[in-house]
Amino acid sequence: MMAMSLLARRNFFGTVRNAVAAGGILGQFRSLGAAPATTVERGEDYYDKLGVTKIINAAGTYTALTASIMPPSVQAAVARAAEHPVRLGDLQKAAGEYLAGKLKCEAAIVTAGAASGLTLGTAGCVTVANKCGIRDIPNEVSHLKNEVVIQKGHRYGYDQALFCCGVRMVEVETIEEYDKAFSDRTVMAHFYNAAEQGQIGREDWIRVAHAHGVPCFNDAAADVPPISNLWNYTQMGFDLVTFSGGKGIRGPQNAGLLLGRKDLIAAAAASNNPFDGVGRGMKVAKEQIVGMVAAVDWFLSQSDESLEKEFRRRADRIAAHLKDLPSIETEVSIPPVANHVPHLLIRYSRDRLKISARDVMMELRRGTPSIELNPSTGSARGASAGITTGVNTIVVGVWMLQPGEDMIVARRLHEVLAKSAHA
Ligand SMILES: *Cc1c(COP(=O)(O)O)cnc(C)c1O
Numbered sequence: 001m002m003a004m005s006l007l008a009r010r011n012f013f014g015t016v017r018n019a020v021a022a023g024g025i026l027g028q029f030r031s032l033g034a035a036p037a038t039t040v041e042r043g044e045d046y047y048d049k050l051g052v053t054k055i056i057n058a059a060g061t062y063t064a065l066t067a068s069i070m071p072p073s074v075q076a077a078v079a080r081a082a083e084h085p086v087r088l089g090d091l092q093k094a095a096g097e098y099l100a101g102k103l104k105c106e107a108a109i110v111t112a113g114a115a116s117g118l119t120l121g122t123a124g125c126v127t128v129a130n131k132c133g134i135r136d137i138p139n140e141v142s143h144l145k146n147e148v149v150i151q152k153g154h155r156y157g158y159d160q161a162l163f164c165c166g167v168r169m170v171e172v173e174t175i176e177e178y179d180k181a182f183s184d185r186t187v188m189a190h191f192y193n194a195a196e197q198g199q200i201g202r203e204d205w206i207r208v209a210h211a212h213g214v215p216c217f218n219d220a221a222a223d224v225p226p227i228s229n230l231w232n233y234t235q236m237g238f239d240l241v242t243f244s245g246g247k248g249i250r251g252p253q254n255a256g257l258l259l260g261r262k263d264l265i266a267a268a269a270a271s272n273n274p275f276d277g278v279g280r281g282m283k284v285a286k287e288q289i290v291g292m293v294a295a296v297d298w299f300l301s302q303s304d305e306s307l308e309k310e311f312r313r314r315a316d317r318i319a320a321h322l323k324d325l326p327s328i329e330t331e332v333s334i335p336p337v338a339n340h341v342p343h344l345l346i347r348y349s350r351d352r353l354k355i356s357a358r359d360v361m362m363e364l365r366r367g368t369p370s371i372e373l374n375p376s377t378g379s380a381r382g383a384s385a386g387i388t389t390g391v392n393t394i395v396v397g398v399w400m401l402q403p404g405e406d407m408i409v410a411r412r413l414h415e416v417l418a419k420s421a422h423a
Contacts, residue, residue, distance in 0.1 A: 080253065117243075146168055230259075
């Protein structure tokens with residue numbers, strides 16, 4: 001009996017695994033019109049059940065658009081990890097050591113995203129600098145060493161992830177100011193890798209901080225590809241570097257990487273779940289820890305050249321489909337640091353196509369299937385996140401499209417723009 005039930009159990013898990021793996025791959029071809037697998041094989045569609053609209057992501061790895069889709073190998077690893085309990089500490093330790101080896105740094109932890117990486121890394125710097133306990137964060141920190149030095153042009157929305165450790169920011173602009181900003185209260189120097197402002201470069205930033213014996217943190221959340229950025233910044237000398245797991249690496253959206261110096265990573269891990277520090281609410285479940293590791297494996301198996309080639313092919317296919325429309329001009333543009341992949345820019349004359357780029361975006365959003373274009377579409381600000389846009393510019397982020405979706409986007413764009421030519 002025992003043996004029988006064990007065998008049955010194995011078969012059951014084997015079936016689930018294969019179905020999940022197949023589901024991931026079939027899912028890729030859903031939009032190509034392949035017959036869908038049955039509900040039993042793939043699990044119930046809870047987006048349908050809940051009435052949540054599935055979208056085509058022609059925007060990019062935006063958090064509010066659920067960032068990315070995990071590749072089939074990552075989906076399968078997540079599903080498989082869900083089949084067994086493990087000791088969380090064992091998994092965190094083994095995942096960290098594996099990632100540190102693959103990513104050529106001293107130590108690593110899987111965090112609940114880059115924002116959580118910022119909090120945990122800052123917590124590590126605070127506890128190391130003060131030799132204080134994790135429970136001193138945040139309430140006691142105002143009486144302790146609590147200063148983070150940052151360039152004025154690097155202040156951003158993610159500051160809050162540092163502030164929840166009770167620190168305060170000391171802003172600098174010139175390198176002289178920077179050198180003078182260090183005091184016996186400094187715990188960390190913070191750098192925003194994709195900042196479009198700020199006159200102090202990475203190497204100078206690290207050199208001066210280290211001259212004062214202060215650790216340097218680099219937020220590079222959205223800054224892969226290139227794949228080598230996963231080790232470039234730690235090898236350059238940053239003591240801590242964080243990446244978002246759900247952006248270019250295409251891991252689970254609630255996962256991220258914190259990489260760096262062994263003592264700081266150990267201190268950051270001390271504030272992490274399951275301990276009762278500032279990271280207690282930033283839990284990464286076993287499925288997502290495994291998913292993050294599997295995503296790194298997937299990402300390292302890619303090449304910058306083949307990724308870029310595929311994204312250019314998608315952009316070119318969409319551009320070719322629109323070329324008969326009056327006044328259309330297209331360009332492929334690669335932002336310099338964050339989201340460093342080909343984006344398609346579509347420009348036109350409002351005299352010939354009587355619709356604003358914002359209205360094109362709205363129409364695609366309202367259509368079926370619902371399509372999200374890059375939010376810099378039709379922006380009056382001129383340039384944002386390294387993309388030069390304008391009121392008559394449509395921006396298509398092609399890198400998060402699933403196979404076959406580029407032509408769905410192309411046909412919808414053509415339909416909406418062609419209609420406006422006769423308006
Ligand atoms: C996206 C992003 C984050 C937050 O990343 P999550 O993984 O969503 O927590 C932090 N910093 C920068 C610069 C980002 O682009």
